[in-house]
Amino acid sequence: MADQTHVLFVEDDDVIREATQLALERDGFAVTAMPDGLSGLEAFRADQPDIALLDVMLPGLDGVSLCRRIRDESTVPVIMLSARADSIDVVLGLEAGADDYVTKPFDGAVLVARIRAVLRRFGHAGGGDRADAGSAADTGGVLTFGELEVDTEGMEVRRAGRPVALTPTEMRLLLEFSSAPGTVFSRDRLLERVWDYGWGGDTRVVDVHVQRLRTKIGQDRIETVRGFGYKLKA
Numbered sequence: 001m002a003d004q005t006h007v008l009f010v011e012d013d014d015v016i017r018e019a020t021q022l023a024l025e026r027d028g029f030a031v032t033a034m035p036d037g038l039s040g041l042e043a044f045r046a047d048q049p050d051i052a053l054l055d056v057m058l059p060g061l062d063g064v065s066l067c068r069r070i071r072d073e074s075t076v077p078v079i080m081l082s083a084r085a086d087s088i089d090v091v092l093g094l095e096a097g098a099d100d101y102v103t104k105p106f107d108g109a110v111l112v113a114r115i116r117a118v119l120r121r122f123g124h125a126g127g128g129d130r131a132d133a134g135s136a137a138d139t140g141g142v143l144t145f146g147e148l149e150v151d152t153e154g155m156e157v158r159r160a161g162r163p164v165a166l167t168p169t170e171m172r173l174l175l176e177f178s179s180a181p182g183t184v185f186s187r188d189r190l191l192e193r194v195w196d197y198g199w200g201g202d203t204r205v206v207d208v209h210v211q212r213l214r215t216k217i218g219q220d221r222i223e224t225v226r227g228f229g230y231k232l233k234a
Contacts, residue, residue: 008031054078
């Protein structure tokens, strides 16, 4: 397991849990599968997985609450699994700190592709050895935007001199904006550059992450350009 990517998979449906675990293991992942939120939280703390897949509807401790508990303790990537694409649970999961979501029922190949896309952003090679993470901004040094300082080498952010704690996805999003301040980034472009989507994705993922980022770096630092996307104020 030491040289494999370790997946924590929490799903209460026995058939889905067992079939998905087998599919992921065939693709080279090491999988810990748990049937409910409380056992999932215990497994997370004990095993320190590289990524967590959480069903929204879980007994004992629901998936959104489990995600929030994980995010309180770690920046490990989290993908939510939701039975309905239009469910409010999707937004709640993203607001709780999830990095992406997949709608059930899902194709195994699609799930693996989404897992690997998230892992690439976090510096893992899906289903195998670790890989170096790419950077959205390779300019080096410290970029300053008003009271906001972005250290693109040290991967640190300060606001008014105080450290700002960002998840890796939030950091990549900020680096993307910082690479071209004043430039409007469409949601589709951000999905491609930050989330590594080679296909169309749900733009709500972008909107919720921008909202989360704003609460940390300043509500007025990222401007909405209606009908086009977002830009970082220079």
